[in-house]
């Protein structure tokens with residue numbers, strides 16, 4: 001038998017994408033109107049700024065079935081709210097550490113700066129992320145822990 005990692009051909013990664021209203025969301029729109037084809041595995045959620053992406057949104061997405069989470073925002077110095085994307089970047093580094101400690105591969109979380117004019121970059125990033133997550137396979141979630149006996153009786 002081959003030592004190669006078996007890739008489930010039927011596995012279609014589910015990616016939740018939080019796109020900033022002013023840049024990456026417009027880039028995705030441009031990709032659509034330009035008829036640029038990219039993998040259909042992404043569900044886009046529009047946020048006003050990448051800095052609006054609360055870490056809990058990312059953790060909830062993973063907990064509720066996402067195999068990957070993509071955050072897209074304006075390039076540095078282009079954020080419409082001055083420094084929202086720097087806030088997103090700081091949170092991203094913290095989130096990466098957090099998800100790693102939860103047993104989630106870092107590659108499942110990605111942050112990209114994509115301006116409104118970069119429709120083709122949306123295709124490149126999404127296609128690349130889908131392929132990488134397809135190679136990783138579905139996210140294996142831990143079953144929820146049973147509450148301790150003391151917690152049940154204390155309620």
Ligand code: FES
Nearest residue numbers: 020049073074080
């Ligand atoms: S407005 Fe786009 S990242 Fe802040």
